[in-house]
Amino acid sequence: MNNVQSLIDGFASALTLTNLGFGLLGTFLGTLVGVLPGIGPALAIALLLPITYTVSPASALIMFAAIYYGAMYGGSTTSILLNTPGESGSVITALEGNKMARRGRAGAALATAAIGSFIAGTIATAILAFTAPTIADLAIQVGSADYVALMLVAFTTVSSLLGASQIRGFIALSIGLALGLVGADLQSGLSRLTFGSDAALEGIETVPVIVSIFALGEALYIASRYKDLGWNVISMKGKALMSREDWKRSWKPWIRGTFLGFPLGVVPAGGSEVPTFLSYSIEKKLSKHKEEFGEGAIEGVAGPEAANNANAAGALVPLLALGLPTSATAAVILVAFQTYQIQPGPTLFLTNGALIWTLIASLFIGNALLLILNLPLVRVWVQLLKIPRPYLFAGIVTFALMGAYALNTSIFDVQVAIAIGILGFLFRRFGMPITPLILGLILGPNLELQFRRALQISAGDYSTLWASPLSKILYLVLIIALFTPIIVRIVRKVRKDAVAR
Amino acid sequence: MGSLFLLGLIIFCETYTTELPAINLTISPRVFPYAVAGLLMGLSALLFINILRGDTALPEGHPEGTPIEKSDFKSFGTVLASFLAFLLLIERAGFIIAASITFFGITVAFDNKKHGRAAIFGTLFITVIYLAFTRFLNVQLPAGIFKGVL
Numbered sequence: 001m002n003n004v005q006s007l008i009d010g011f012a013s014a015l016t017l018t019n020l021g022f023g024l025l026g027t028f029l030g031t032l033v034g035v036l037p038g039i040g041p042a043l044a045i046a047l048l049l050p051i052t053y054t055v056s057p058a059s060a061l062i063m064f065a066a067i068y069y070g071a072m073y074g075g076s077t078t079s080i081l082l083n084t085p086g087e088s089g090s091v092i093t094a095l096e097g098n099k100m101a102r103r104g105r106a107g108a109a110l111a112t113a114a115i116g117s118f119i120a121g122t123i124a125t126a127i128l129a130f131t132a133p134t135i136a137d138l139a140i141q142v143g144s145a146d147y148v149a150l151m152l153v154a155f156t157t158v159s160s161l162l163g164a165s166q167i168r169g170f171i172a173l174s175i176g177l178a179l180g181l182v183g184a185d186l187q188s189g190l191s192r193l194t195f196g197s198d199a200a201l202e203g204i205e206t207v208p209v210i211v212s213i214f215a216l217g218e219a220l221y222i223a224s225r226y227k228d229l230g231w232n233v234i235s236m237k238g239k240a241l242m243s244r245e246d247w248k249r250s251w252k253p254w255i256r257g258t259f260l261g262f263p264l265g266v267v268p269a270g271g272s273e274v275p276t277f278l279s280y281s282i283e284k285k286l287s288k289h290k291e292e293f294g295e296g297a298i299e300g301v302a303g304p305e306a307a308n309n310a311n312a313a314g315a316l317v318p319l320l321a322l323g324l325p326t327s328a329t330a331a332v333i334l335v336a337f338q339t340y341q342i343q344p345g346p347t348l349f350l351t352n353g354a355l356i357w358t359l360i361a362s363l364f365i366g367n368a369l370l371l372i373l374n375l376p377l378v379r380v381w382v383q384l385l386k387i388p389r390p391y392l393f394a395g396i397v398t399f400a401l402m403g404a405y406a407l408n409t410s411i412f413d414v415q416v417a418i419a420i421g422i423l424g425f426l427f428r429r430f431g432m433p434i435t436p437l438i439l440g441l442i443l444g445p446n447l448e449l450q451f452r453r454a455l456q457i458s459a460g461d462y463s464t465l466w467a468s469p470l471s472k473i474l475y476l477v478l479i480i481a482l483f484t485p486i487i488v489r490i491v492r493k494v495r496k497d498a499v500a501r
Numbered sequence: 502m503g504s505l506f507l508l509g510l511i512i513f514c515e516t517y518t519t520e521l522p523a524i525n526l527t528i529s530p531r532v533f534p535y536a537v538a539g540l541l542m543g544l545s546a547l548l549f550i551n552i553l554r555g556d557t558a559l560p561e562g563h564p565e566g567t568p569i570e571k572s573d574f575k576s577f578g579t580v581l582a583s584f585l586a587f588l589l590l591i592e593r594a595g596f597i598i599a600a601s602i603t604f605f606g607i608t609v610a611f612d613n614k615k616h617g618r619a620a621i622f623g624t625l626f627i628t629v630i631y632l633a634f635t636r637f638l639n640v641q642l643p644a645g646i647f648k649g650v651l
């Protein structure tokens with residue numbers, strides 16, 4: 001019952017005026033970036049990282065967590081009314097949600113998304129509060145070699161499961177790893193890949209990379225094909241309310257979505273696409289109104305939205321308990337921890353217990369605030385979609401460039417940002433996923449550190465890497481994750497050929 | 502694609518040619534770069550094979566089967582030029598001028614017709630941002646030619 005007491009203490013400190021204020025600001029900003037297409041939570045948090053210099057860790061982390069949750073809510077609004085998903089987890093929501101809006105049921109779609117997100121978020125955060133410390137306890141015994149295996153598994157699953165092509169995922173990962181190599185080697189001081197530049201010795205900062213790959217890359221991409229992307233906001237009539245019938249059809253998908261989304265967030269399964277898609281297909285199978293799917297079925301909004309939010313909470317488990325981010329946003333939050341010299345991982349609950357429990361409590365509070373912020377105020381958010389796009393992108397770009405410069409007041413960071421922006425454009429244009437790159441950049445140096453530590457303990461004997469039972473299991477998982485997409489593809493092809501015959 | 506292979510090769514060469522420090526380390530700081538270089542070269546070869554077999558690179562979310570419109574390089578160039586303007590001007594002319602030009606450049610690239618309004622609004626917006634960040638958040642931004650005025 002120790003955890004319950006810690007959680008209550010967490011609530012006490014999360015409810016102080018300052019922390020509550022930052023939480024509210026975070027939910028507000030999160031909804032904002034979720035609503036506006038083109039900026040996601042990862043970018044928003046990365047842009048706000050400079051404030052870590054002036055704000056206390058608890059306040060900053062509360063704000064970042066609130067942005068993370070808030071973006072999930074905001075994203076669904078854009079999906080439903082604009083058919084342009086603000087972030088990847090809302091892609092599925094757009095399928096049915098936008099159809100509902102077209103049929104004049106925008107209010108019900110928005111309500112089921114928001115209430116479903118609230119319920120899923122609350123249940124999932126409760127599970128998080130009670131599983132993360134246990135996992136952390138178990139993880140204390142995990143050695144360097146096991147960490148190497150764990151990180152390799154995370155790399156593999158994220159690269160293989162995101163996006164259309166496995167090879168592209170791995171290429172993105174490798175480029176991230178290569179960027180992570182730049183700078184002086186921590187152990188020997190050897191300068192690597194700096195090409196004689198002194199500014200590069202300190203390595204490439206994560207923040208300019210994240211900011212520019214999202215913001216600058218997207219701006220370049222949209223500019224290059226502005227003409228074929230129109231905006232068509234569906235106006236909303238009435239209030240965001242659900243009828244009795246809607247409630248009856250929504251609550252089961254909410255619960256199913258929650259229990260689908262959470263575990264898939266805990267294991268690095270490559271972000272929110274997989275659980276939202278699974279939830280959608282399950283609801284389609286179980287629904288009594290199959291004929292409505294594709295025409296605006298409320299279950300098709302309720303399930304995936306719940307799965308999306310539960311997934312976001314689930315992703316915090318490996319982040320807090322193992323120091324292992326599984327999504328781009330989680331990776332940026334990891335950077336935020338690190339700027340405060342806090343290393344998430346097995347010892348986090350011991351060394352920074354109070355802070356973490358405050359953070360978890362603030363997630364509950366944030367969720368409640370978001371429900372209030374989103375249901376009655378949804379019209380205000382819709383107005384935001386009327387900001388002319390040139391102004392919107394101009395604002396995003398100047399903010400991104402300013403963020404890159406202000407972090408170290410360094411021109412080098414701006415140069416890096418622009419170069420990465422062009423890279424981001426190429427990634428976008430050629431269908432390369434961005435998340436593996438960010439994971440590679442952030443976790444790469446960590447992987448190398450653990451790898452060398454393990455080999456130093458074993459005096460250079462490579463078999464230490466797969467000596468422990470845990471690492472054997474992890475490598476097995478890695479092989480499965482690597483080959484499953486290939487096998488699935490072959491099976492599909494064989495079936496198709498059989499049908500053709 | 503070819504550039505990916507090149508990147509792998511560059512990492513390999515750079516790693517190979519750097520002199521090792523005279524400390525005795527169990528694991529050389531070269532092991533990891535070699536692995537990354539190998540990975541990049543191997544993957545680029547695989548991608549090349551896939552492209553030969555008819556794999557086309559589509560932007561994510563692009564519906565399959567529809568042709569991709571040719572990229573609009575004029576807008577693209579304008580956006581890129583706006584980025585570079587920021588890079589060149591930030592320390593010479595100061596944040597307000599650099600960012601206002603960038604802001605204006607982006608609105609032009611995104612087909613905004615009312616240039617006068619965009620310029621005025623952009624400059625005002627940037628000035629407000631500048632004051633907010635330097636006065637309230639203590640983030641240092643170069644004042645440039647307005648040093649001592651604002």
